Amino acid sequence: MSAPGGTSWWRRDRDAPRREAAAAREAAAAAMLELDAALADLPDAVAAAEEAGPPAGGRRAHHRIPAPDSLTRDWRDLSTHADAVIGHYLQALSGHDPAADAEPGAARAAAAELGAAAAALREVHGQVQRFRDQYGEVLAAASRARAAAARAVSATRDAVATARAALDAAGAAGLADPGLDGVLADAERLAAGAAADLAARRAAPALDAAEKGRREAEAAAARARALPERAAEVRRGAASVRTRREALGTRHERLAPVMSELRRRYPLTAWSDVERAPQRAAEALAEADEALTALEGALGAPVLDVPAAAALLARVRAAAGRVDDEVRAATGRLQRLDAVAADPGSLLGEVQRAVVDARRFLGGLPEERARRFRRTFEDLARRLPPLEEAARGRRPDWGAVLREAQSIEDGLDRLVRTARAD
Known part of the structure; x- marks a missing residue:
């Protein structure tokens, strides 16, 4: 006599252990997948949370939340227990070949061991969920910090590449700023250090280094992009000081009659502080000429060192200003003395x-x-x-x-x- 569906009752009873073993195997595999997914990000998150803490001086940065002392202990206990349960599951899985489940005794043993493994896996999954509930804020903050550090490292690399491109473009235009090579090298070093810190699960130092490197790279890019305008300003300034130099020569020549009048009409005590005005003006004029010659040479070079040329221009202007000051002081003293005497x-x-x-x-x-x-x-x-x-x-x-x-x-x-x- 056959059971409904055409399967003999004795065959149905014989297949029951095999079906139970298969169901237990599937349940255990599902529990293992679920537990594995729950555990996947925890090692990194816990490591980041353990690393995060109050910065030096006791102040807390916005991306850091200190991990409680219990987190490390609880995670160690949980991960050790999870490893043991997973090990038992893998042992049970390897110890029962599905092909041998046709034998009722082996099938019943597989169903029992795999069922117990599935229950243990689900119990650990519950423990993982409770761990997440207890330390969720700390873990989330650590994850945010790690994500922020990763974004910062990427942004720093992009900023370095942008700055390097801007410097290359300036070089193609015949302009240079030698100091930028060192700035970019430092930014690249900071980016590499930040990436290493991130790989070593040190999110906070990685973020700090990356942000510093990005700021340096962005400053370098701004300097590189400004080189054409700075070079144009230097060239305009050079044309201006050439004209001013001619006027300075004329003004300096006027000092001789001024000093003659001071000597003739007033005692030395009245103008002793401007007695050496002609010599000081001559020295300043010579410095202006020297700097102007060097500036002309810099402007005529195949590649213009813009900061060096700007420094030479500033030197010419400062020296020219001293010439003006000396002439003005001596002339003003004569005018003042004449005015008070009159x-x-x-x-x-x-x-x-x-x-x-x-x-x-x-x-x-x-x-x-x-x-x-x-x-x-x-x-x-x-x-x-x-x-x-x-x-x-x-x-x-x-x-x-x-x-x-x-x-x-x-x-x-x-x-x-x-x-x-x-």
């Missing part, structure tokens, strides 16, 4: 107004504050009558008169500024 009352009036203004200022202060500055004011004010006497004497020393007038005015100015800030 009209000493004008100078005295300026000092008198400064005294009056300071007195009014102190008068508007609270008595306690004004008292602290009154002695200084009175000392300065007492110097005005002797100044007037010296200026109106028979043979005034106009240099001494000018210095004393300036000293009084400077002292009053300091007094007012100090009182205001008090």
Whole structure:
């Protein structure tokens, strides 16, 4: 007699152990796949979480969350137990050949061992899920930090490549900035170090190094892209200082008659500080010529070292400025002496107004504050009558008169500024 479906009852009973063994094998394989998926990212995430922590000085960066001490212990226990359960499953799987399951005894043993393995695998999977629930925030933060570090390493490499391309383009145009080679080499070194840190599961140092390298590479790219405009500015500046150099020669020649007038009309004490103006101006003019010659050579080279040319241009301008300063100082001294000799009352009036203004200022202060500055004011004010006497004497020393007038005015100015800030 046959059972429904055409299978004899005795055959159905004989096949039952084999079907149970196959079902147990499938259940165990499914549990193993599920556990393997749950464990796949945990070793890296835990390693990253263990590495992450408060940075130096106790401050926490936004991408770091310190891992609790229990995480390492719990992960060690969990991973050790999971390895043992997986080992038992693999042993059970290798110890039961599906071809031998036709024998009822072997099939029942396979079903029992593989069923137990499946249950153990599912139990570990539950433990993994509880571990994730407990440490999810730390693990997620570590994963974000690792992802951020990976993006930063990639961005740094891109920034270095961009900077290198910009520097190559400038070189093709005959422009150079030798300092950029070192900057790019440093950025490349930082990128390589960041990649090594990332591979060694040190996400935080990798991110720091990568960000520093990216900033250096971006700065280098900006400098490289700016070379054409900087070179144009240097060329315009060179044309300007050539014209200025011609004017400086004429101005320097005017110093001789100015110094002659000073020597003829006033004692040395009145202009001793500008006595060497012609020599200092000549030295500055010679430096301007030397730098200008070097600048012309740099501009005529096959490849223009832009920073070096800019430094030479700045040197020419600084030297030319010193020539102007010396000529202005000597000329101004003669004009000032002539003015005070012709009209000493004008100078005295300026000092008198400064005294009056300071007195009014102190008068508007609270008595306690004004008292602290009154002695200084009175000392300065007492110097005005002797100044007037010296200026109106028979043979005034106009240099001494000018210095004393300036000293009084400077002292009053300091007094007012100090009182205001008090």
